[in-house]
Each structure stands twice: as structure tokens, then as C-alpha cells.
Amino acid sequence: MKIEIFDCTLREGVQSQGISMSNEDRLKIAKKLDELGISYIEAGNPASNPKETAFFKELKSENFINSKIVAFGSTRRAHTEVSEDEGLKNLIAANTDIVTVFGKSWDFHVTDILSAELYENLNMIYDTVCYLKENGKEVFYDAEHFFDGCKHNKEYALKTLEAAYFGGASRIILCDTNGAAFPDEVEKIVAELAPKYKNMLGIHCHDDCGMAVANSISAVRGGAVMIQGTLTGCGERCGNANLATVIGNLQTKMEHNVIGENLKNLTSACVYVSDVANQTLSPNAPYVGRNAFAHKGGMHIDAVCKEPSSFEHIPPETVGNKRRILVSEVSGKSAVYSKIQRLFPEIKKSDPSVAKITRRFKELEHLGYQFEAAEGSAELVIRKIIGKYSTVFTLNMFRILSEQDSSRSSNLTTALISISVDGKSEITAVEGNGPVNALDKALRKAAEVFYPQIKNVKLLDYKVRVIDSNATASKVRVLIESADGKERWTTVGVSDDVIKASWIALVDSIELKIIKDSEKEKQKIE
């Protein structure tokens, strides 16, 4: 049977700290999950709040191609009639064909959290599943705290599953709610239950011990047919099983074809879902992170250039990711050469400039530069050594004037700058929002007089990092990301003065743009 992937981003994902989504964003994520080929989307808990109730109304007019929409809720409250239970009324009104209900498997939770008798909890599970079935729903049953329940009172935990089974649940999902189970334990219990609940078992794991993905995979080995989790791993506390990793593992290592050809869209789907959820996708995320196929050690790069499989478990394109070669102090000639070759294919590895550039990168990294994320500045270092660089302007002087009134209600900064090109000088004074902004604006305004194309360049991001902690005498590293509507590039500056470090990064940004534009112009003429 095909392994079913069940995504809980819109239900348990929003239980993560820092995630709250509008219904517009929820819909965007649901559509992306559908596009990716996810089997089930748990769209929310309609009993939780008016926003989630409204979302199910909005979903009625939406079409999904690959995914089925599921509403989530709990078993009826203790000592309440199913027909009177507010949660169940909301679940039915959500108007989905499938609902998931969770119930208690751990005896201590029944007595101490629900304050109910053990037999009453069994009735709550059975009554709820029967009632939802009578109301035309397919019911998935989430056995909350199942693995902890088994450790304390296995006989009772198994009875709770039977209550759901005899009530008519079509899937029984074993939940490691506290994230404390280990893979061997999960595989053993799932394998024990699989013959009885044939093609019915699912797994829902939390990552409190860093085992959520391993436990999910072990459950499949034991006979589970559904894996629940969230595409990017978000969820309560340490998160849920990361489905991107689960999917990557199932499809590239275990021959379970879960999303087929869509595997090549896995990385872009994760970036999209993280962006919409206003989260940063972990750079170290397996398969889909920015670093998943980034090579930094000189010897690794040498080997990857000779044969990618030497340090890559799969070709990055399989999951829509990219290989990155990072230039740094731990680079050797191969790393530097691979960077040079992409920019200037005419340079041979034996060219003396390759060793010279390698040495220069190491010297600069020793001074606090980092070129991994500053590929624009790295290109300029290469250009300067191979003779593909010429000064585009000369700085005569700059001055920053900062004024603050006694009430501190206004903070006015002005940058005054003078540059010359081919003997002609330009002086400008510009006000800005702080010294770096003023300097950036003043430099662009002055440079624009000679190079009008600078008008299109925008500063997208500015980051400062203190690189040694010698209090006020620390050095700082400034990273600037620029764009011109077509391309983006990042440059770096280092100094013990933040303005100077920013200046170095700003100048690199503008010089690179002008040098590359003028080369393109020359090529057009030729």
C-alpha cells in the first residue's frame, strides 16, 4: 500500500511558538501542499476559534487535486452526550469528508487530566467515532500519548485502540505526543499491532528527543501506512516529524513513491511554506536546507569537483536543491578554482593566479572577512588578481554629521561625500535614516552622475556582526545585499569602525555593478 503523507502544518504547526496565520496564508499553504502531492491536509480545529471555523467555510468553495482536507477535534467531553458536545458540533459543521479525533491512551491522563473513569474514556472514544460515522464522516483516530500509555498500562492503551476500531475508525494513528519514544520501541509496537490493524496504522511523532523522523521511518518499517508531521517540522515545543525529511528518505532511500515527480519541487515548497508562515527555513534542514549541498572544506570540494557522489548522498537537483561551493579559510585550490572557473572559464587550474587568489582569501579571512555569503566581494578579489578590475571612482573624502536634540525625539544624519572619475569631481550631501543609510544614499547620488545605471540598484539587506568580543575595540563585519531588478549580489566589509566596514561593503557593491555592466556593454559592441 502507498504510504500516505498527512500534513498538520495548519493545525499543529500553528501550535508552534511564533506562528499565527491569516486564512489567506492558510489557503496559500494548503494549495502548495496540494500541488506537492500531499495526501491529507489537516486544515485546523474548527472548535478552537472563529478564524479556524471560518476557514472551513472558505474551503468549501476550493478545489484540491491531490489532497483531502481533514478537520481536527477531540473525543466528546466526559459525561456529556455526543449530540450535545460543542466540539463535535463544530467538527460536523466543518463539512469535510474526513475528520481526525484524538483521545487518551494513557491511564494517568484519563484519571488526572480528564478527571474521568477509565471505562468512561473508552466510551468517549467509541461513542465519538460511532457518532461521527453516523454523521457521514470517515474517521481517523489519533491515539494521544500512545507510547507512554503502553509503558505504563499497555493493556489499557490497547483497549483504547479497540474502542476506536469497533467504533469504525479507518485509520488508527499512534502518537508519540511527548516525543520520548525511540525507534526500536516504535518499530516493535507497530509490528506487533500491524497484523490486527492491517493497512490502518499511522504514526504522529514529536521531536523532543530529536527522534521524530527516525521514529516515523521505523513505524513504516513496522507496517504503518500513514505518516503525520509538518512539511518544515514546525509544531508544539520542538516540533513534529519533518515531512520534507521523511519524504526525502522514503522516496530516495526506501523506494516508497510518495510524491513522485514532485520530489523535485520539495525545496521550493519548503521555502514557500516557511516564507508564508513567516519562519526561516533551517539552513541545515536535510534535503531542502541552503546548506544541505554546500561544501566548504577544501578536501571535500576537491572530491566533489572530481565526483559529486563522494560527498553528496543524492544529486541536489533530485529534491530541487543546489550545490554550493563556499570559499573560505578552509578552502584549497580546488574550491577557489571552481569559483574562478564559473566566472572566468579561460583561467587554467595551473595558472599562478589560482594559488595567489587562494592565499589572498586566506589572508582576508584571517582579518575577519567571510566570503561564503559574500560572493560579490569574492568576485572582486578574483578580478583584482587576474587583472579584470579597474577603479571606477576615487574617493576624495566623506563626512558624517549626526545631530540629536536634547529631547532625543529627532535624530538627523547627513552624509557629505566627494568622489572623482577621470579628473571630474562630484560633491553631494544627503540626509538619511542613520549614518549608513545617509552614506549609501550620498554615494549612489554622487556615482549616478557618472554611472546612471546605479539608479536601479537597491540595498536589500544590511547585517552587522561583531567578530571578536573585545568590547568597544571589537571588529565588525558588515554584509550588504544589493539588487538591480535582475540580479542580487552580496558584499562584505570589515573594520574596527562600523561606518568604515559599511563603506567597504557599499563600494564593493557599486563597483561590481559598474564593472559588470561595462563588460556587458563592451560585449554588445563587439
Ligand SMILES: CC(=O)SCCNC(=O)CCNC(=O)[C@H](O)C(C)(C)COP(=O)(O)OP(=O)(O)OC[C@H]1O[C@@H](n2cnc3c(N)ncnc32)[C@H](O)[C@@H]1OP(=O)(O)O
Ligand atoms: C496533543 C494535541 O496536540 S491535542 C490538540 C491541542 N490543541 C489545542 O489545544 C489547540 C486548540 N485548542 C483550543 O482552542 C482550546 O483548548 C479548546 C477550544 C479546544 C478548548 O478550550 P476550553 O474549553 O476552554 O478548554 P481548555 O483548553 O482550558 O481545556 C481542555 C479541556 O479539554 C478536555 N480534554 C482534553 N483532551 C480531551 C479529549 N481527548 N477528549 C475530551 N476532552 C478532552 C480537558 O479535560 C479540558 O476539559 P476541562 O476544562 O473540563 O478539564
Ligand SMILES: CC(=O)C(=O)O
Ligand atoms: C494528536 C496530537 O497532536 C498528538 O498526540 O501529539
